[in-house]
Amino acid sequence: MPEGHTLHRIARDLHAAFAGRVVSVSSPQGRFAAGAALLDEHAVVEARAHGKHLFVEFAGERVLHVHLGLIGTFTIDATAYVGERPVVGQVRCRIATDDHAADLRGPITCRVITPDEESAVHHKLGPDPLRDIDGDPAWERIRRSRKSVAALLMEQDVLAGIGNVYRCEVLHRHRINPMTPGERLKRTSWELIWSDLRRLLPLGVATGRIVTVAHEVQEIESALLEGEDVHLDERTSYVYKRTGQQCDRCGSVIRAKDVAGRTLYWCGNCQRRS
Known part of the structure; x- marks a missing residue:
């Protein structure tokens, strides 16, 4: 299972690629179609991590909550494509602009939550050495x-x-x-x-x-x-x-x-x- 540094690295890269930009969100696999529709054509506010949990905040108080589990991956492709960008594998969620696409595959958690629901997740977790000073x-x-x-x-x-x-x-x-x-x-x-x-x-x-x-x-x-x-x-x-x-x-x-x-x-x- 990816450890905490991996999620913080993903959050860093997602934030660098998408923060402040209106993005398209889709579910090529289809299993996250309803959630993707809630996020599509909204601006990304911030990507952050706590332990093994990833949170991507969108405008409109909507948060994408991801836990990769044992086999999940979240990769970012910075290649610009003319026409439709190809889909490789079972992509649960894709966040994309003209010049970047982030593809999520195989997570155990992929859902849209509210800020209050995100706070509840944080409350259940212990301190994270990458975000907390006090252990x-x-x-x-x-x-x-x-x-x-x-x-x-x-x-x-x-x-x-x-x-x-x-x-x-x-x-x-x-x-x-x-x-x-x-x-x-x-x-x-x-x-x-x-x-x-x-x-x-x-x-x-x-x-x-x-x-x-x-x-x-x-x-x-x-x-x-x-x-x-x-x-x-x-x-x-x-x-x-x-x-x-x-x-x-x-x-x-x-x-x-x-x-x-x-x-x-x-x-x-x-x-x-x-």
Whole structure:
């Protein structure tokens, strides 16, 4: 499932392409025809994201609410066409102008809602490291729970936008035992998690990839600061999908276990911190 940086990247690109412009909205697939008719020939006000939810606000207090789910995509084509723009695949919703077209495919949620209904969605979500400075609401939920920190990091009402890759990597980066119950997690450990996510997710927005290896993170930050191109190595994570391989830090074998419906990867030797 796309993690939060992907939705914020899509929101950024949609806003750049369509904000302030009257757009045509259609449903080539037909499943969103009624919703598309409500948005067609309206101006886009803003595109924004909260966790794994995307909101495109249109004039007239109408909001397109999208959740990509496991297989959804929202791609933008900046090619200008003479005549009708071709449709590739099952396009649920298309937002288009003469020079841009954004095609939504395979979402689990695609609906038109009101601003009040959008507020209700935000209310159910935990803080998002890409939009919120304060992570305390998440900490308050975590410190009262007996669930493992690995499970809690995946709960969107605790912390919005974090998926399996960021979960595995941030716990490894700070040597935190993923099986630690939330009620036993130290406040200092939580602050390390929150501040690191606020550092890592913007790099995901900038590059379109999840990068957690220290030297890669530093090189990307330097390149972005200098306005230079970003070049990534082949491996950009420490433990994710590296079952049976050696931990870069201590040489122990990386383990795997199902936690909260997804495969958790961690090093049992160096991740002992609570």
